Amino acid sequence: MTDSDTPWEPPIAGTEVEHLVGALDRLRTTFRWKADDLDAAGLQTRVGASSLTLGGLLKHLAVVEDYTFTVKMRGEPMGAPWDSFGQVTDDEDWPFTSAADDAPEQLYALWDGAVERSRARLGAALADGGLDQLVHVSWPDGRRASLRRLVCDLIEEYGRHTGHADLLREAVDGRVGEDPPPGWRARSHA
Secondary structure: OOOOOOOOOOOOOOOHHHHHHHHHHHHHHHHHHHHOOOOHHHHOOOOOOOOOOHHHHHHHHHHHHHHHHHHHHHOOOOOOOHHHHOOHHHOOOHHHHHHHHOOHHHHHHHHHHHHHHHHHHHHHHHHOOOOOOEEEEEOOOOOEEEHHHHHHHHHHHHHHHHHHHHHHHHHHHOOOOOOOOOOOOOOOOO
């Protein structure tokens, strides 16, 4: 197995930035693999009494990606495609509840696009100040978070929701596993 077979694997010995970004990308990839190539019914499958769906998680994490690296990091509005939906952050349940109205290709495009934008924004920020730089978001007492904190928070967010995705995907078609198989690439839709 080569690195090109599993490009989502973090380095086995790298810098702090390489490890944090690598951990985030591994979780993103694992999440995308769990949500990959499903039709509308698969994306709307629920487990037990929970209202969570893979479609809702795709949309929620797309919002979180853009919110983290625009509003929290730079203090800027989220912009496209979210401005066409109105004020998406006013209702925390909106991504979860509205995803049932979206076609699979729309949900995959929202998430894929948000991750692409986040990678570019994070890469630019790392090149222009590193993990120690302070970002826009602040606590009530005025203390501002570092870029490192934003990256760690996003790793935590993905860790939580990738666990949810494990259960949901197993309920859809039995797919289980910790990592995508070597050579896996995301598909746009079912």
